[in-house]
Amino acid sequence: MTSTDAHAATAPRSIRTFHPRRGRMSGRQKAALERLWPLYGLLVPDACATGLDPAALFGRRAPLVLEIGSGMGDTTATMAANDPDRDYLAVEVHTPGIANLLDLIEQRGLRNVRVAEGDALDLVRSLPEGSLDAVHVFFPDPWPKSRHHKRRIIQPTHVALLRSxxxxxxxxxxxxxxAEYAEAMRDTLDGDPGLVNAYDGFAPRPAHRPVTKFERRALVAGRPIADLIHVKGRAPA
Structure with missing residues (x-):
């Protein structure tokens, strides 16, 4: 059974924070998925069944960054390449994006990246408390309709889980x-009792976060980018 088949066979959550996405893959992406998934991939249901041991997954003990919704993987690959002393665990549901990131891992010789397929919140639940150095949630689905706001990943219960x-x-x-989601994110993150806003508002664009094609298109369309950086448990130095 392929990773895609196994993921499709899992029972859906009652409220999902994502659209299940398959999409067409190029021949290169298909080849990368078949060849590299056994080396760098994991299914979220499997991780949840046993609990996830980051040291066993990466073969070393290092600070761990969780990338929720890694898209086509360009940002994850670039950040991991520039940050070899930390490990990066990317979680995504878009099969072509997973395949593309696997291909980038091979192309760039990255040893500090693994790719998970499935529900990010289930993956987070399988991780030990206090095991993450950072969590990145870049350009999640805004679920713009009011009746869908309950599906947003940045909401109080989910933020409490990530913070833990x-x-x-x-x-x-x-x-x-x-813009509306940016304001809602700020209110939610500022309202979490265990997080401190590192910039007392929106953050200046960090140099370490690469500019993606998606971000460039947003800027061309006149949609400004908002960054928010919060620190667990203490005010930043």
Whole structure:
């Protein structure tokens, strides 16, 4: 059974924070998925069944960054390449994006990236408390209709879960091009009792977050980008 088949066979959550997405893959992406998934991929249901041991997954003990919704993987690959002392665990549901990131891992010789397929919140639940150095949530689905706001990943119960997996002093970094969601994110993150806003408002665009094609299109369309960086448990230095 392929990773895609196994993921499709899992029972859906009652409220999902994502659209299940398959999409067409190029021949290169298909080949990368078949060849590299056994080396760098994991299914979220499997991780949840046994609990996830980051040291066993990466073959070393290093600070761990969780990338929720890694898209086509360009940002994850670039950040991991520039940050070899930390490990990056990307979680995505878009099969072509998973395949593309696997291909980038091979092309760039990255040893500090693994790719998970499935529900990010289930993956987070399988991680030990305090095991994450950082969580990145870049350009999540804004679910713009009011009746769908309950599906947004940045809401109080989800943020509390993410915070519980951060180490003291770890960071939760979010970015969005949707103005209304940016305000809602700020209110939610500022309202969490265990997080401190590193910039007392929206953050200046961090140099370490690469500019993606998606972000460029948003800027061309006149949608400004908002970054939010919050620190667990203490005010930043």
């Amino acid at each position: 997996r951060l180490r003291p002093g770890g960071t939760l970094h979010c970015a969005t091009d949707w």
